[in-house]
Amino acid sequence: MAVAVVTGASRGLGRALARALAEQGWSLVLDARGAEALGAVAAELDGPVVVLPGDVADPGHRAELVSAARGLGGIDLLVNNASVLGAEPLVPLAEQSLAGFAEALTVNTVAPLGLVQAALPLLRESGGAVLNISSDAAVEAYETWGGYGATKAALDHWSAVLAQEEPALRVWSVDPGDMRTAMYAAAVPGDDDSGRPLPEQAAVPALLELIGSAAGSGRYTVSGRTVKEWTR
Structure with a gap:
């Protein structure tokens, strides 16, 4: 059974993707800062699920995530969400x-x-994939999105370099497109986001398509319910 590690899995895109992967039969290791919310996600899912509340900024917590995945059989997919x-x-x-x-x-x-870095030995063993969740703010200059966008631009860049350095792996950096999430509401609280799709309506089907495909490493964007390779 394939094993995925999904960070930020207590809400929004991470939660929706974890649910979809579980429905496809994946074993999961899930992370989020909020223990209660993460536990509620796990209660929704069938199959092997390990929940580890904690902060991905903590090296000890990252080691625990990798150890839990090793206990399930390895890592086939690492989702940095x-x-x-x-x-x-x-x-x-x-x-x-x-x-x-x-x-x-x-x-x-x-x-x-x-x-x-912590997961690389297991990823190399499986010939697995790294899915880094990016943003259009990484490549477009939107007012007030400069700080956040800069972090995602850096994520995109090291993803591209990692793909060159680890050619046996697939390394994807994906802009999931517009979504109605708590994070977006916190970012722009005065904006009406009712016209934005929920993560499970567009982004998740597109990500599942990518995960199940033979697509090579690269930067991708979600368009509708599918993904396309990004070009400027």
Whole structure:
């Protein structure tokens, strides 16, 4: 049975993707900061599920995630989904807290690389895949999204380099498109997001298509319920 590690799995895209993977028969190791919310997700799922509340910025917690996956048989898919905004609501760069920016860099960029490094032996054994959740803010200049977008731009770049250095793995950086999530509501609380799809309506079907495909490493974007390779 294939094994996936999914970070940030207590809500939004992470929760919806975990549910979909479980329905396809994957064994799961799930992470989030909130123990209660993460436990509620696990209660919804059938099959082998290990929940480990904690902070991906903590090296010890990352080691626990990898150890749990090893206990289930290895790692076939590592989903780096956990993210923070750096400011809630988002603010112009002139007002961006440097402490908030540093936290966003740590959680969104440094911690995912740390988790990949810890998981690499198991990923190499399985010839597995790394799925890094990015954003259009990584490549477009949107007012107030500068801090968050910079962290995702860095994530995109090291994803591309990792793909060159680990050619036996598939390394995907994916912009999931517009979604109605608690994170977006926190980022832009005055915006009407009722027209945005829920993660399970568009992003998750597209990600499942990518995961189940023979698509090579690269940066992808969700378009409708499918993915396409990103080009500027």
